[in-house]
Amino acid sequence: MMTCAIPTGRLGKQTLELLFNQRVTTTLIEPGRQLQIEDEASNLTFLFVKPSDVITYVTSGLADIGIVGSDIIEETKADIYELLDLKIGTCQMIVAGLNEKAYVENEHLVVSTKFKNTAKSFFKSRNQTVDIKPLNGSVELAPLIALSDVIVDITETGTTLKENGLKILDKISDVSARLICNQASFYLKKKEMDTFKERLSQ
């Protein structure tokens, strides 16, 4: 029996559809308000958790496998293995601001973001010094009220950015959902892990 951490919300719904379509599960799991579902037919237990908590469940071994965005993998640099790009939940990690003037190379920048490690590492690679203002939400507001020069965030269509008068100034990376696993489970449950991965790869 393997335990799988599924993110709540849209990505979770897409994941459960994918698991059913690829015959990992024999029925389409619909969690409703239940946070834990045992699917005996597929020999899997599902835990429904906040997307940013999936990595915590997997690294702590409470879940053997999990589905998480590559943005969170990049940000946490957790000791996990990434098994597969599921090609769902696609978006981009970007730098955005009011205009290009706010994004001059070699000038010190103030950056608001939920992804402080990703932002730090990106600007370090540009040899640019930055002050990071960590925010948990409504990041788009920061340049409008002069809290920061730019933001680092994920965007799918760019609509929220546009509605707040922000432009994409740079792309940091493409983001998509990944199948990840606990390193110990990878070796201790290799057979089940291989089967799970193979079915999803088909």
Next chain:
Amino acid sequence: MFQEKIKQIQDKNQVIETLNTFFKGNGFTRIEPELITRTTAFISSNPSVSEDKLIQLQLRDGYSYVLRPDITTSILENYLPLMNDHDQLQVCYQASSYRQSEAGLKTFPQYGYEVVGQVNIQEQLNMLLSISKKLIKEMIFVVSYPSFITSRIPKMTPKIKEALSLQSTTSLKTRLDNKTYEDILPYLNQKGTFEDLQDQLDLTVLKPYEKQLNQLNAMIDLSVIPPYDYYSGLYIQGYMKGYHSPVLFGGAYDGRTGQYQKQAFGVSISLEMLLKEFNI
């Protein structure tokens, strides 16, 4: 509550005494590793370890120190420069290493041993077999050879190392040229015993240890990259049911001692696991 605490301490002491006796019988000397090490010494041995993870101390002598992030560096810094050509260092220790994490201080209590001088890897694997048979319950050993994969990558960058640590084929595909990617892909995809893999992968670097690896029933995973840069030769991790991370790791680190014309091999075992599973 109090009695329980005292019992725990007594149990821990008994486990450590048994280990000390075992290692003493095998020619090892027990040492107390230094608690701090010079930041420059650690960084020069481990250039890819993020400084954010180190606990740095600025002392009044003007130097920057780190609370030991690993014990091997601490031991080598203190003993290696003193060793003459034919000297042999065989030490064991019980100590903790320290890291910075999102939640604050993270400690890793461990029992370990290091051999520096003339090192016979086959003998070291026999020693590991003897430890696992005599002292610990069933463990899965995963074996790699880091320089085998890293030498196939023309220009190693932190991002490529990160992708290798994740075993992320998606990320590696975007960061490596096609030829390099195709060259290392089989090593990322295939894991198994020596026997399972010998017809599919180039296992030349592991061939001299085939007998011992089979005795250990080791799983070969040549894509594993260790957390510390100095492990360049044979590298081993041990996994056990009920533990979410390796309970044992170590291997050959001649790269760190090569300038002194010495070979080196060391292993570190989780003390938490030993206290729970030890067959005294």
